[in-house]
Amino acid sequence: MRTGLTTLAVALLLATPAPAQDYAIFGPEVGSALASVRATDDGQAVIAAADAALTRTPGPLPVVHTEGTLPGQGIRDESLAARRDLPAMLDFALAWRMTGERKYLEATDRFLKAWAEVYIVSLNPIDETNFDALILAYDLTEADLPTETRAAMDGFLRNLAGGYLDEMDGAPKHFYTNWQSHRIKIAAMASFQLGDPRLIERTFEDYQKHVASNVLAEGTVFDFYERDAIHYVLYNVDPMMMAGLTARAHGLDWFDWKNASGTGVSSVIDWLIPYVEGEKTHQEFVHSRIAFDAQRLAAGQTEYAGPWRPERAVNTLNLASLLDDRYAPPLEALLTTTERRPAMWIRLYRAVRPAPQTRPVATAH
Incomplete structure (x- = not known):
């Protein structure tokens, strides 16, 4: 983080749109470095998963819907089956970058194009949060894809980013909950992937509003x-x-941006650590105000009850430690107590990412 800048200078720096490179997380430097992890256990696991999916036919639906449903209800089961395409295309894209074998690029192209042409953005962030895998797959392959696929994907991402940002201009459904967090994630990843400074600026504004209203003083x-x-x-x-x-x-x-109470997303990780380390415990959903939580338990989904287990934070602490090294020790301690590991793309990204160079964090105003 830079020092010696006034609050006004910081505000102007962050408020002035600048040209953005068109990728979300896997920039060119990271993509090129993936070849170095091909022979690792993680690299080989991803390549094996990609090989196993090569015979899969893309199965996009015009809409997917699982939010608020129980097994067997509506199109939940069909949606879950279709959504298996999303991690498959990320495996293809990672395998392409690790090996340079065109069969993986061609598979990524086939799946991206199919979904971009068939799927209609619903603006349900719970249903669409898994499209982060599609965006990351595009990160890794965009420069090598046919013009037609790139045009279809850019239009698809603009519908995602613009749709969610326009919706967040008002007070969309559950704008004060995790729904808004997922809207922001999708808008951020799509906006940065497009390299559109105005969309990025709008997303950061919504990020700040959500941190201001959703992250509490404690x-x-x-x-x-x-x-x-x-x-x-x-x-x-x-x-x-x-x-x-x-x-x-x-x-x-963005991670260290704080609201007027002096809290932000990093504060939530600090709040979580005592539960991860076993100093505190919590019985899940006992006093939930949402009827669907009780319905899930009654339907046999027992993961929505009982004591919260620290291994469930493996992905969370991995993301946090990528954003701030001070979360690496609790992560390493947690990993010694469980065989659960983060998503494979996170493991590969951690292995090859460059040292982060960050601009100053803004202050609440």
């Missing part, structure tokens, strides 16, 4: 009191950290 989030569950604390801050990681890849520090 360092937790509104969702914790509504759902009585650390599960929803993670579901709130993970997408915000994905937005922060996207900004960090472009030299911007």
Whole structure:
């Protein structure tokens, strides 16, 4: 972080749009470096997953919908099956960068184009949060894709970014909860991938508004009191950290931005650490105000009850430690107690990412 800048200078620096490179998280330098991890266990695991999916036919739906549904309801099961395309295309893209074998690039092209041409943006952020994998796959392959695919993907991403940003100009459904966190994640990743400074600026404004209203003075989030569950604390801050990681890849520090109470997303991680380390415990969903939480438990989804288990924070602490090294020790301690590991793309990204160069964080005003 730079020092010696006045608050006004910082505000002007962050408020003035600048040309942005068109990627979300996996920039050219990171993409090129992936070849160095091809022979690692993680690299080989991704290549094996990509090989296993090569015979898969893209199965995009015009809309996916799982939010608020139980198994067997509506199009939930079809949506879950279709959404398996998303991590598959990220595996293809990672394998392409690690090996340079065109079969993986061609598979990524086939899946990206199919989804960009068939899927209609619904603006339900819970249904669409998994499209982060599609955006990362595009990061890794954009420069090598046919013009037709790039045009289709750019139009798709503009619909995502513009749609969510326009919606957040008002008071969309659940704008004070994790829904808004997922809107911000999708808008941030799509806006940076497009390299559009105005969309990025609008997303940061929404990020600040959400931190101001959702992160409370004691360092937790509104969702914790509504759902009585650390599960929803993670579901709130993970997408915000994905937005922060996207900004960090472009030299911007959103993660440490604080609201008028002096709290931000990093404060929520600080609040979480005692639960990860076992100093505090919590029984999940006991006093939830949301009827659907009880319905899930009644339907046999037992993960929505009982004591919160620290291993559930593996992905969360991995994202946090990518944004701030001080979270590396609790992460390493946690990893010694569980076999659970973060998403594979996070492991590969951690192995090859350059040292971050960040601009100053803004102050609340």
